[in-house]
Amino acid sequence: MRKFLIIASGIICLFFNANAQQSEKKNIDKMVAILGGNIILLSELNQQYAQYLNSGNPANEKFKCYLLQQMLGAKLLKQQAELDSVYVEENQVDEEVNKRMRYQVQKAGGEERLEQFLNRSILQYKDEIRPDIKEQLISQKMQAKITQDVSVTPLEVRKYFNSYKKDSLPDIATEFEIGEIVLHPKLTKSEKQKFYDKIDAFRLRIKSGEDFGFLAKSYSEDPGSASEGGDLGFFDRTRMFKEFTAWAFKLKAGEISPVFETEAGYHILQVIERRGEQVQARHILVRPKNTPESMARIKLQADTIYKNLIDKKLPFAFAASQYSDNKDSQYNGGMLLYADAVTARTTFIPADKLDPAVFLVVDTMKVGEISKPVAFTSPEDGREGYKILYLKSKVPPHKGSLEQDYAKFKEKAQEDKVNRMMSEWFEKKRENTYIRIDSDFADCDDLKVWTKGVTAKN
Numbered sequence: 001m002r003k004f005l006i007i008a009s010g011i012i013c014l015f016f017n018a019n020a021q022q023s024e025k026k027n028i029d030k031m032v033a034i035l036g037g038n039i040i041l042l043s044e045l046n047q048q049y050a051q052y053l054n055s056g057n058p059a060n061e062k063f064k065c066y067l068l069q070q071m072l073g074a075k076l077l078k079q080q081a082e083l084d085s086v087y088v089e090e091n092q093v094d095e096e097v098n099k100r101m102r103y104q105v106q107k108a109g110g111e112e113r114l115e116q117f118l119n120r121s122i123l124q125y126k127d128e129i130r131p132d133i134k135e136q137l138i139s140q141k142m143q144a145k146i147t148q149d150v151s152v153t154p155l156e157v158r159k160y161f162n163s164y165k166k167d168s169l170p171d172i173a174t175e176f177e178i179g180e181i182v183l184h185p186k187l188t189k190s191e192k193q194k195f196y197d198k199i200d201a202f203r204l205r206i207k208s209g210e211d212f213g214f215l216a217k218s219y220s221e222d223p224g225s226a227s228e229g230g231d232l233g234f235f236d237r238t239r240m241f242k243e244f245t246a247w248a249f250k251l252k253a254g255e256i257s258p259v260f261e262t263e264a265g266y267h268i269l270q271v272i273e274r275r276g277e278q279v280q281a282r283h284i285l286v287r288p289k290n291t292p293e294s295m296a297r298i299k300l301q302a303d304t305i306y307k308n309l310i311d312k313k314l315p316f317a318f319a320a321s322q323y324s325d326n327k328d329s330q331y332n333g334g335m336l337l338y339a340d341a342v343t344a345r346t347t348f349i350p351a352d353k354l355d356p357a358v359f360l361v362v363d364t365m366k367v368g369e370i371s372k373p374v375a376f377t378s379p380e381d382g383r384e385g386y387k388i389l390y391l392k393s394k395v396p397p398h399k400g401s402l403e404q405d406y407a408k409f410k411e412k413a414q415e416d417k418v419n420r421m422m423s424e425w426f427e428k429k430r431e432n433t434y435i436r437i438d439s440d441f442a443d444c445d446d447l448k449v450w451t452k453g454v455t456a457k458n
Helices: 002-025 042-054 063-084 090-108 111-118 122-146 154-162 189-207 212-219 242-248 292-310 316-323 356-362 406-431 445-451
Strands: 031-035 038-041 175-183 231-235 260-262 265-275 278-286 374-377 384-395 435-437
Touching: 031 042, 031 063, 038 042, 038 063, 042 063, 042 090, 042 111, 042 122, 063 122, 063 406, 063 445, 090 111, 090 122, 090 231, 111 122, 122 406, 154 406, 175 292, 175 316, 175 356, 189 212, 189 265, 189 278, 212 278, 231 265, 242 260, 242 265, 242 278, 292 316, 292 384, 356 374, 356 384, 435 445
Parallel strands: none
Antiparallel strands: 031 038, 031 435, 175 384, 231 278, 260 265, 265 278, 374 384
């Protein structure tokens, strides 16, 4: 095995040097790193850096050192994933690509501005970043497999807590435990009719020969797929609303559905391709808009629920389960949940992570108090409605303590143990893997561990 690595290294080294010499003569793409049989091109690194800049970060060429280190780690994990037959479904990749593109578009201030910044079309850019995103997802799955059995005992949590000096314990910001009952207006059949007629007119235009993709791009109210001509990529039976799934798996390729309704609104869809238990489809969405009458009806319902809560005729948790339109909290007593990269899902939410509109209400409430119905507009999908809020508890800012913040320190101890395990894993793998990094990155402290004891830099 070692002989094979040396031979392969020699071949790759010649290729690397030839590429470097050619780059001096022409302004072409070049390799900035090699790990085993994988290469990292300068264009790939610059693409990652462009995403960093578009996220609102300041220009910092040194950050490329960190990015290259992350890319090397991903390559090493990908290499192991290939050996262990770890893979991700294509629909997962599609979903992540679309999610990141929505974020990039939002940050740039629109599709046109993003395309100007990237100097290419969004479709072209999605094609370019897809292989990298797939690799990142595979790497994450491989890392999860390596660390799946890692857990911490109460003794380890206490030991981790005791590793802090008393004056270096983290400051825990104000946290809230909040319940909510979310109420969205329900339109009558006559109120919804004009929206049904609107999308049915699109269906008839398509039947008459107009292009589905053009109409979707021009009129669909689904921000995630409209720019793609309504194309949702491949998906299985678990990802969409049940009504959507029923039509997607019933139709043959090329067929168009009648108008049907989901929680999101009215749809028509066309199946593009079916592969076993996955289907590729495109759709047009029209979202029914609230009327003054529908808003008045839901306000009256909210006032009635509020009065019953105040008069103790309804427990808050029961009212949430019966009336709330928030499916994430409906059967959790109405309690909101929070999770970040470190903290597991918890009902304790830091003040700076709350929706500002919610914070303005609960910050003036007393513990145990229930708010009057508050009008709101969802930042995710723009839906209007009313919320009734319940302040279960408020934890003032304090220094972290094991008694009060055990769950937080348990998660941090777990993260620390995972990081140590991964560091040891990378150390072992680096020892038996050919790694070469371009001399342009010789001053990067982040990368020195990748070449220490392995091979000299250019």
